[in-house]
Amino acid sequence: MMERTHKDHAQLSDVFNEDEPRVNWHDETLWWVRQKRDRAAHGIPEFELLRETASQIKNNVLSNLSDYLVQFEANALANGIIVHWAANAAEHNRIVHSILEKHDVKRIVKSKSMLTEECHLNEYLGGQGISVVDSDLGELIVQLAKEPPSHIVLPCIHKKKEEIGEIFHRHLGTEKGMSDPQVLTETARQHLRETFLTRRIALTGVNFAIAETGEFVVCTNEGNADMGAHLSDVHIASMGIEKLIPKRKHLGVFLRLLTRSATGQPVTTYSSHFKTPRKGQEMHIILVDNGRSAQLGRKEFRNSLKCIRCGACMNTCPVYRRSGGHSYHNAIAGPIGAILAPNLDMKEYADLPFASTLCGSCSNVCPVKIDIHDQLYKWRQVIVQEGYAATVKSVSMKAMAFTLSSPALYRFAGKSGRLFLKYAPFAVSNQMNPWYKQREMPEPPAESFGEWYKKNRN
Amino acid sequence: MSREKILAAVAANQPASQPLPPDPGMNFPAGDLVEKFAAVVTAIGARVVGIGSVAEIPARIAELFQGGRIVSFIPELAEIAENDISPATDPHTLENVDVTILQPHFAVAENGACWITEDLMGHRVLPFITQHLAMVVTAEQIVPTMHQAYDRIAEGAYGFAAFIAGPSKTADIEQSLVLGAHGPRSMTIFLVGL
Numbered sequence: 021m022m023e024r025t026h027k028d029h030a031q032l033s034d035v036f037n038e039d040e041p042r043v044n045w046h047d048e049t050l051w052w053v054r055q056k057r058d059r060a061a062h063g064i065p066e067f068e069l070l071r072e073t074a075s076q077i078k079n080n081v082l083s084n085l086s087d088y089l090v091q092f093e094a095n096a097l098a099n100g101i102i103v104h105w106a107a108n109a110a111e112h113n114r115i116v117h118s119i120l121e122k123h124d125v126k127r128i129v130k131s132k133s134m135l136t137e138e139c140h141l142n143e144y145l146g147g148q149g150i151s152v153v154d155s156d157l158g159e160l161i162v163q164l165a166k167e168p169p170s171h172i173v174l175p176c177i178h179k180k181k182e183e184i185g186e187i188f189h190r191h192l193g194t195e196k197g198m199s200d201p202q203v204l205t206e207t208a209r210q211h212l213r214e215t216f217l218t219r220r221i222a223l224t225g226v227n228f229a230i231a232e233t234g235e236f237v238v239c240t241n242e243g244n245a246d247m248g249a250h251l252s253d254v255h256i257a258s259m260g261i262e263k264l265i266p267k268r269k270h271l272g273v274f275l276r277l278l279t280r281s282a283t284g285q286p287v288t289t290y291s292s293h294f295k296t297p298r299k300g301q302e303m304h305i306i307l308v309d310n311g312r313s314a315q316l317g318r319k320e321f322r323n324s325l326k327c328i329r330c331g332a333c334m335n336t337c338p339v340y341r342r343s344g345g346h347s348y349h350n351a352i353a354g355p356i357g358a359i360l361a362p363n364l365d366m367k368e369y370a371d372l373p374f375a376s377t378l379c380g381s382c383s384n385v386c387p388v389k390i391d392i393h394d395q396l397y398k399w400r401q402v403i404v405q406e407g408y409a410a411t412v413k414s415v416s417m418k419a420m421a422f423t424l425s426s427p428a429l430y431r432f433a434g435k436s437g438r439l440f441l442k443y444a445p446f447a448v449s450n451q452m453n454p455w456y457k458q459r460e461m462p463e464p465p466a467e468s469f470g471e472w473y474k475k476n477r478n
Numbered sequence: 479m480s481r482e483k484i485l486a487a488v489a490a491n492q493p494a495s496q497p498l499p500p501d502p503g504m505n506f507p508a509g510d511l512v513e514k515f516a517a518v519v520t521a522i523g524a525r526v527v528g529i530g531s532v533a534e535i536p537a538r539i540a541e542l543f544q545g546g547r548i549v550s551f552i553p554e555l556a557e558i559a560e561n562d563i564s565p566a567t568d569p570h571t572l573e574n575v576d577v578t579i580l581q582p583h584f585a586v587a588e589n590g591a592c593w594i595t596e597d598l599m600g601h602r603v604l605p606f607i608t609q610h611l612a613m614v615v616t617a618e619q620i621v622p623t624m625h626q627a628y629d630r631i632a633e634g635a636y637g638f639a640a641f642i643a644g645p646s647k648t649a650d651i652e653q654s655l656v657l658g659a660h661g662p663r664s665m666t667i668f669l670v671g672l
Binding site: 030037047049052053064065066069073076077079080082083084085086089090100105107111116119155156158161174175177180181184201202204205206208209212214216217234241242243244246247248250261265266268269271272275276283284287288289290291292293294295296297299300307313314316317319322 | 494506
């Protein structure tokens with residue numbers, strides 16, 4: 021087995037699974053969000069048409085990305101925005117730092133940006149003596165807890181309100197034992213209002229950038245991106261190069277899909293369109309590659325770049341719901357994280373494509389029709405071929421491939437499996453097989469479908 | 479230069495050009511637009527107040543809010559609201575605004591969003607920093623979906639603009655919905671002619 025610097029998904033899931041009631045609560049909460057998504061999607065009969073349209077728009081974007089980037093840059097410059105290009109995370113972080121240095125600023129406020137998580141911007145700036153306050157409530161909570169977000173849309177979905185109450189008691193001076201969401205949110209509002217009013221530089225993410233107009237759109241429910249940006253002297257927006265869409269009118273398609281898929285809302289409270297800096301303000305956009313152009317060259321995997329970061333694949337995933345976002349040890353967790361991460365570092369994230377049952381639910385809810393579960397399957401093959409898989413996994417996958425390639429062996433294996441389950445269940449349900457740790461054995465069927473069909477086909 | 483490096487890598491790795499799909503069109507079931515809009519606005523945590531004309535708003539403001547610092551650019555509200563806020567205003571001086579009443583360009587039935595550009599906001603931060611926000615919408619201003627919305631926006635020029643749907647909110651603590659995250663604690667839609 022290749023040595024990794026940290027525990028893998030299965031080991032980290034074990035930690036999460038120690039508290040069974042919490043796992044059940046996490047599972048049910050996310051499934052509830054998934055059900056809200058279904059109600060919102062079913063509320064508009066054209067939802068499937070929108071998914072198909074969005075998917076094709078993104079195909080067009082990826083196949084013309086170099087032109088769209090040039091077009092976007094030209095229009096953004098004409099709008100008075102300063103455009104930067106960053107080949108990787110380190111360059112992105114240096115650019116942000118250089119802007120802060122130019123303005124002699126040591127404290128900034130930031131709204132949600134998974135890209136800055138990917139680049140580990142907060143840690144980098146911390147090392148340069150810069151304080152960063154995350155202003156999204158969920159992100160503020162995990163920041164105070166010194167943890168990464170566990171979900172791209174719901175950053176502290178793994179935390180109970182009592183734990184959040186304790187964090188607020190320690191850091192923001194709320195009464196001990198206070199865990200009422202209303203009171204805690206009001207406390208954060210007061211605390212962050214002071215922050216918004218005193219920070220001269222604000223950083224935001226970008227949900228969509230429009231090649232045709234050079235504007236970008238930021239979506240929030242809290243209004244934190246706008247509070248930061250409009251009160252600041254300098255607004256820095258960080259975006260992955262895949263966030264481009266060709267025309268303004270395409271926002272109609274994407275904004276109809278994004279929040280319905282994410283939380284089941286018809287749209288976010290704020291869909292803010294930033295086109296020019298306000299008078300006297302400086303506005304920067306950092307276009308970040310960080311592995312995206314390489315992923316674009318991987319034919320089997322480039323579709324992952326269509327992602328609009330709604331999180332629907334996480335909410336529906338039976339593995340994510342029961343293992344928690346931190347078990348993915350990557351800025352982006354869940355099924356989409358598991359197909360994006362190996363592109364950045366195949367060895368470090370070799371375990372993630374295996375953290376799936378390949379049930380396909382992720383692909384079914386994806387608003388831009390990314391073939392997520394097919395890509396998980398394909399990554400497994402690449403990872404085994406490249407020699408990055410754990411030994412147990414590569415041996416069992418070889419055995420499986422061998423069995424599935426021979427019809428006689430397959431029939432024999434099926435029969436002996438049923439016999440084992442019937443007469444010697446301990447042979448599979450034992451300490452060697454972690455799958456059975458929290459499970460009862462099923463009743464084995466008396467015969468296989470093949471045998472039944474042979475008898476009944478007439 | 480990273481710019482050239484990135485563009486070269488993208489150009490080398492992108493697949494053969496695929497065409498843009500046809501627009502999804504505009505002919506989706508809409509129903510009664512005013513009814514739909516009012517129902518969605520209520521569902522997303524805002525309130526709808528039907529009025530006969532804009533002239534009724536000052537009296538309604540007195541009923542619905544506790545006074546304080548009120549801002550509006552609507553001429554009929556000049557008696558009760560200050561209106562001398564512009565892009566040149568220091569945004570920090572707006573931190574104690576209690577109630578802001580604005581007139582968006584139009585609103586969207588399917589999601590309750592109001593489209594408002596910078597020129598109708600006084601200052602960009604105003605619709606976000608105010609404790610309470612109200613929008614005045616007439617029945618003719620309601621379009622069915624976001625497709626008609628962008629059709630109306632078309633090539634429209636603005637420095638900043640936003641769709642605003644309901645009050646600022648969060649459900650980050652155990653998915654419990656709380657209104658009034660960082661922006662307005664409440665959103666009122668004065669629906670003219672309801």
